[in-house]
Amino acid sequence: MKRRLPTRMDSGATIAEARDVSLRLGGAVILDGVSLTVRTGEVLALVGPNGAGKSTLLGVLSGDHTPDTGAVHLAGEPLSHWSPVETAMRRAVMLQQSAISFPFSVADIVAMGRSPWHNTPRATHDEAAIQEALTTADITPFTHRTFNSLSGGERARVSLARALAQQTQLLLLDEPTAALDLHHQEAVLQLARAQAADADAVVVVVHDLNLAAGYADRVVVLDGGKVMAEGGPKEVLTAEVLSGVYRHPVEVWEHPGHGGPVILPRR
Amino acid sequence: MSRLRSLGLVGFLVVALVALVIVAAGIGQLRIPPAEIVGSILHRLGLDLGPMPAHPQGDNALWKVRFPRVALAVLVGASLATAGALMQGVFGNPLAEPSVVGVSSGAAVGASLVIVTGVNFLGNWTIAAAAFVTGLGTTLLVHSLSRAGGRTEVVTLVLTGIAVNSLAFTLISFATFIANTSAREQLVFWQLGSLNGATWPAVTAVLPFTVVGVVASIILARRLDLLSLGDRSAAHLGVDVERLRLTVIVVVALLVGAGVAFAGIIGFVGLVVPHLIRMIAGPGHRLLLPASALGGAVLTIVADLLARTLIRNADLPIGMITSLVGAPFFFWLLRRTRIRQGGWG
Structure with missing residues (x-):
């Protein structure tokens, strides 16, 4: 079969999409009717507590998991229409890699x-x-x-x-900053911004809400396999939303310099 | 590993192999100097060059006994070493080896049943085909039993090997028990591993298995490199992981079938050779697989030469020789792995 080489999409186009995706793993509901649109030219951050379904959602977008219901699209076609190599020409995935053989x-x-x-x-x-x-x-x-x-x-x-x-034009990063020092955390997200400026799409799962606040164009807050909030960092990363999903009081301050949100758990 | 050094390694192995073929064919009860061997080959090729063997029986001994034996050693060694390297890649574990995990003995079950029952459905290829079928079944079994998350822990692998080996040897024992006297004798020697019965028909029966297996393995090499990143990362780079695993298993069964059908169980070739090549050339499969095929051929010729010359007038089982070296090597690898992992946990 002939491999279809990718054509670069313009900035702002929908490069990946999950529509009403639900997935059970080992009897537990991991994703429950999640819809997500990933556009070129933007950094999309997935945040939420442990077990919220962030990594699984990334796995659905990358093709690791096939959802029980709902549809996943990549570059305008259902993910299953692409061969493994064609998929790999369109999206790259960074995992937490432990060791190699x-x-x-x-x-x-x-x-x-x-x-x-x-x-x-x-x-x-x-x-x-x-x-x-x-x-x-x-x-x-x-x-x-x-x-x-x-x-x-x-x-x-x-x-x-x-x-x-x-x-690839789509970059999926699963907790890229988890093991990194402060300098390299900032470097990775600056890199994500630079890729987005070149009309790539970057989806990044992060635990550090301030990184999401500082670098994401759009933030999706997941909890219990559902999308709880979606939008710009300022609209989504609020004390009300975050205190709810993390089950811990969270304070959000306005940064005196750039005006963006600064997020701190109440101690 | 630079391209130049890779070529150097392959070149060295090719030269060593050719030299060993000529030397090994000359050594035995009737000694034939290398020049006469080259001469004999050239004359067969229609070139009137070089001296013919001086001894009246020399030419005959070469073509009836020595050459088929050396040729079978080359094919069996190349098959087993390539199968070992492939298994290590697909199991993600450098200790996986056909005889250790029981694939060789699984293939031996099919071959011994054919020897005992005397069935003949593919002529010359019957034994090899039966060895392939039971070897394939065994590889699939071991693969499904011992894999977790795309990798195989050493302990799981070795324990699975013990279980599979003991089941296979039970079946071989049964075949030996029901066999008549001549088949029983054949089976016993063959269980120990021996190239004693090498004939041209055996060589032609094994040849296509080895060639197809080695060529297929080289085609799969690039994808095996990616598999060492783990199943998920390999898939992210465009590898159809399940299909690759199944293909590799079929190729392993082909190669082990080729290795076992006429030579019996020759252990540890698939462990020692790929390991040494990795130490010299690194883990990349594009060099590892062809170099292992060559190295396996070299090692098996040497082992067979030792088997038939160590004790005057005795043809020792070659499986004994390879295990004598391979088993301590395996033990050393196990210890090293254990130390590195800080115990088996």
Whole structure:
């Protein structure tokens, strides 16, 4: 079968969509009628307490999970219409990668991000894409080390670089900042902003609400498998919404400088 | 690993293999110098070059006994080492090996049943086909029993191997029990692993299995690299993970069927060879798989040479030789893995 190469979509177009998606895993309802639209040119943050269904929703968008009911679209077609390679040309996923089976080097792993483009005209960009990803993820100092010898934060940046090397218009990041220090947390979300400025779409699952407030164009608050709120950070990240979903009093302040929300749990 | 070094490794293995084929064919009760062996081959190819074997029985011994045996050693070694590297990739575990996890003995069940019952449905290919079928069943069984989240823990793998091996050996014992005297003798030697009965028909029966298996494995190499990231990440990079796993399992069964059908159970080739290649060349499957095929052939020729020359006038089982080296090697790997993981937990 002929592989359909992707065409770049304009900024603001719908690149991925979940419509009324429900999913049960192991008898428990994980997603309950969730609808979500992902547009190019924006950073979309998924927030919510543990077990809210954030990562599962990301898994549904990436094709890891097939929802029991509802539809998932990617680049204008049902996800199932794309072959695995065609899907991989359109979306990249960064997971929390624990360890890998064999002692591959960092350079090997980032190069694996180019595999969807093998035998396509875009394979000529391989070297440039890899170099750019290594630089952007700030991992050039340890390209020759093996993945399993790295710290958690370094592994996260390698996984990010692999997803970047894939050069897809949709980037799905599952807790990319969980293992990172302050500098690299900011760097990852600045990177997400930069990708969005180039008309990419970035969906990011984050626990740090201030990162979501500072970098997302749109925030979706999930709780119990349902969308509780959706909109710009200022509208959504309010004391009322957050205190409800986290079952803990939350205070939201206006930053004296830029005016954005600053979120703190009441202590 | 740079392209130049990769080529260097493959080149070295090819040269070593050719040299060993010539040397091994000359060693035995009747010694034939390498020049005469090359001469004999060239004459068969219609080139009137080089000396013919000086001994009156030399040419005959080469073509009737030595060459089929060396050829079978090459095919069996290449098959087993490639099967080992493939299994390690698909199990995500460098300790997976056909004889350790019971795939070799599973394939041996089919082959021994054919030997005992004397059924013949595919002529020359009957034993190999039966070994493939039961080997495939065993690989599927082990794969479904021992996998969790795309990886296989060492303990699960080894324990599954013990269970599968003991079941398979029970069935082989049953086949040995019901066999008549001549089939029983054949089975006993064959369980120990031996290239003693190598013939040209055996070589031609094994050849297509090995060639198809090795070529298929090289085609799958790139995707096996991605599989080491884990099932989910491999899928995100466009790998149809379930299909890949099934394909690899069929190829493993083909190769193990080829390895076991005429030579019996020769253990640990699939463990030692890929491990050494990884130490030299790194884990990338595009080099690992072809280099393992070559390395497996080299190791098996050497082991067979030792088997038939260590004790004068005795043809030791080759499986004994490979296990003598392979079992301690396996033990060392196990210990090292355990230390690295801080116990089995």
